Amino acid sequence: MTSATHRSAQEIGRTSSGPRPLPELGDQRAATELSHVDTTLSNGLRVLAVRKASVPLVEVRLWIPFAGEDALHSATAEVLAETLITGTAKRDRVEIDAELALIGGDLGAGVDPERLYLNGSALSDGLPTLLDVLGDVLTGATYGEPEVTRERERLIERIAVSRTQPRTIAREALQKQRYGDHPVTREVPQAEDVAVVTPEQVRALHAASVLPRGSVLVIVGDIDPDTVPAELERALGGWASDRSALVLPPLPELTGGNVLLVPRAGAVQSQIRLSAQTVARTHPSYPALQLANLAFGGYFSSRLVENIREDKGYTYGAHSGFEFTGENAVVNVDADTANEVTAAALLETRYELARLGLVPPTAEEVESVRQYAIGSLLTSTSSQSGLAGQLMALATTGLGAEWLQEHPARLAAVTGEQVAEAALEYFAPKRFTGVVVGDAELLAPKLTALGDVTVGSETAD
Template identity: 60%
Template sequence: MTSTSTRRGADEIGSTPAGPRPLPPLGPQRSVPAPEEVDTVLDSGLRVIAVRRAEVPMVELRLRVPFADTSGREESDHAAVAEVLATTILSGTASRGRVAVDDELAGVGGELGFSVDPERLTVSGHALADGTDTLLAVLADLLLSATHPDDELARERARLVERIELAFAQPSVIARRALQERRYGAHPVTREMPRPEEVTRVTADAVRALQASALQPGGSVLVLVGDLDPADAVSRVERALAGWTGGRAAELPALPALTARDLLLVDRPGAVQSQLRLSAPAVGRTDPRYAALQLANLALGGYFSSRLVENLREDKGYTYHASSSLELDPHGAVLVVETDVASEVTAPALLETRYELGRLAVVPPTADEVESARRYLVGSLLISMTTQAGYASTVAALAAHGLSSSWVREHPARIEAVTADEVAAAAAEFFAPTAFTGVVVADAARAGYGLRALGGVETP
């Protein structure tokens, strides 16, 4: 006896005899409810934001301390000392050794991590909700009395040198450093990673001196998100960090204006791939054009369903990845367009990148492109707020730019309100090829001829 299967395949389910089934219209965007929150500034100058999100019995912690180089010296050792500080601060305090720090945090399901960049020192951590006091106590001890032991520092410094040497050989790091210097010259923001020889010269005394002088509460932001009572959490922070007093943390000076000029060819002999990095001025979160700019950026290269990906990856096969993004800082924002391609197609890839920039400026995104980007952007924003960790990171980033958490809750409505004409205006204003500068990191012997023929590139 035989039977005939009536099971349908995906192609049959998704279509009708007349063609593909139309997608149902999206419903109205739901508003994001405001959680219970306290946002206050302590007498020390530390801003504390405590948010109740009780989905799981955990607390997420984010601390951002402005940690800029204010020496004014072009050959400053600040970046090297700061990196060593962030690497060794968990090595112990006057009252807790490294093992004791780890054990106390582990006992409350907790963890703390330190990182540093030219703008700030960042602490990320979490713990079970009933371990909040322990998490704060360990944090306070590290901030106030980390000892940076000589033997631990020597070992961590050697490991850091190895990591930096490996990183400096990576094409993406070479391209990033070259782009920063092309955009901002000798500004401290360009020192995102110290050189190995600079780290080798760092002493324990220099690290301890930097912690004492630069790790200050004034202007810093501490965010706690989780299963907590916000007012009570602020009181706990105030008690735990009562000893953390002093001046105001050092902030970066405003970045120099980003000006349009030719790209710079950075020679990397023997390279089999080239790195294209283009950048132009943009506007930040408080500008009324920001939402339209975000949508225009997505249409260009901000996600997989974008023009750059369709052209450089799907049509030409030049690359696996091409993107455009917005880099935000407290003073504004810049656009970055990037891709890595084989050496032999360096000039053609740059040509197509410029073509897509020009096409976006004069042939703006269609209504379908705008709507697709809108759905992606709103969805991504909402996803970033669904977890305690994501919400804590988002709130901390906003606070560092002088914004409150209400901004992120209200932004989906701003995105929904953007018209196709506003996206077209943003595309024309910000994405014209003549607005960009940047670098091409490539083997000049293989790629130089094509780039010179194309023009707009300074070549050796």
């Protein structure tokens, strides 16, 4: 019996004569045409139905713009999402669950400052039942006192736990640093606000804001797309209003600036969160920007990961990626580090941001990230659920299946020069603002010595 010898990732990726060469990127084949229908129903609901018959299932995604200015909107919206599917005038919770179980289905809801969303799935021949339940929930949810009370108490418990988590604290700090008092920052409501939400308030919010006009429904599966609009007109015929769903006000554009040190006394780790303005998916520079981001920190072999994880061991994981809100797009950089190396990790992150523009990705790097981008896109859309998620992300900004089909060719056409230009324009360190959350007593001397770091007031867990 022989013992296995452990080899590191670097050793696996090399031979005696040097690094293992990457295979050449093959010719980009034309995308397979997606049989689909993209239309708007009489109630103003946009519908994107796509045939993907790999398995006899169907995925349903509903996205409803759900902004609100009221101070209690976030709390009321969370209670609404938790109790939306707990009973209607026609079905109680048990009857809803039983009908969905008979078709191998499920239906869930969630909310954030931008949208209320419902996700469902079922056997493809159970789609009429799934849509009937969906229509019933949208038009007849009752928000009974017992259900609201029960889910409200559970929500308060989850919020209490969430607000002790470093990632939640860092996310909330980043949002306030970027967008101040904009409604988009109200991602986690205050427990005391949730505690006073009443069934009457939830019903009023449903009537005012659960609206079809301006909303998007995506259906992907073993279906005939041409028959879906008529089926939806029947199932959702009672869901109608002359008003449109409420969208968030435009987000302010990020212009860079100082990084804010958010004190968290006694924390043994720090959270680094940086953010900069970029461009939407429809911008001509987006494909090159996408490859530049991957080269910087968008996948495991990126420069940032190689530097602060593999080489220096400052973090278990570092990552950069895009965040889209309406027409707004930013790129985020995040890493969690031990206190003693936080300043060094921020310094190296800024160094890699600058180096990406001054020493742009090599031809080999560009080919590597191109293959990753195209391969991961094809992989993520190979399942019905993945395709539905991708289409929903596109549809909410006015795009559709055509953009998704054409994007691999756009990535394949990007030149190294275009990636270099995108890196220099969008990844300059001065474009980034952000936060570091950690023990200020330990972190402040070194972080402020780096420059462009200010110290904020103490945050409570």
